[in-house]
Amino acid sequence: MTEDAKTECEEVRPLNEREVRFTWRDGHAATYSYAYIRRNCRCASCVNEWTHEPILDPETVPEDLTVRSIEPVGHYALKFEFRDGHDTGIYAWNFIRSVCPCPSCVQAKATG
Ligand SMILES: [Zn+2]
Numbered sequence: 001m002t003e004d005a006k007t008e009c010e011e012v013r014p015l016n017e018r019e020v021r022f023t024w025r026d027g028h029a030a031t032y033s034y035a036y037i038r039r040n041c042r043c044a045s046c047v048n049e050w051t052h053e054p055i056l057d058p059e060t061v062p063e064d065l066t067v068r069s070i071e072p073v074g075h076y077a078l079k080f081e082f083r084d085g086h087d088t089g090i091y092a093w094n095f096i097r098s099v100c101p102c103p104s105c106v107q108a109k110a111t112g
């Protein structure tokens, strides 16, 4: 299987106010909460560009965070405009895939 199949998204389907489901070309699928995506934001106001230290306190992101819009950025990324006003985060497909919250990915990461 090529790396491309892992980071090419077949479908982005909002499930409800709080969650969106990504289906990848390799058949993998997982549900992400918007709060989770927001907490993983890597923009300059959430993570220090030089030290990579987190600036965003994950505790300040409400569990029931919703989005105003989800827009593609070229062919490589997605931009989320969150209901809390945050809209500077650009999420590359491979990044979204790399933070997959499904149990098998979480376990794979934990065991290395
Ligand atoms: Zn951010």
Ligand SMILES: [Zn+2]
Pocket: 028, 029, 030, 100, 101, 102, 103, 104, 105, 106
């Ligand atoms: Zn996964």
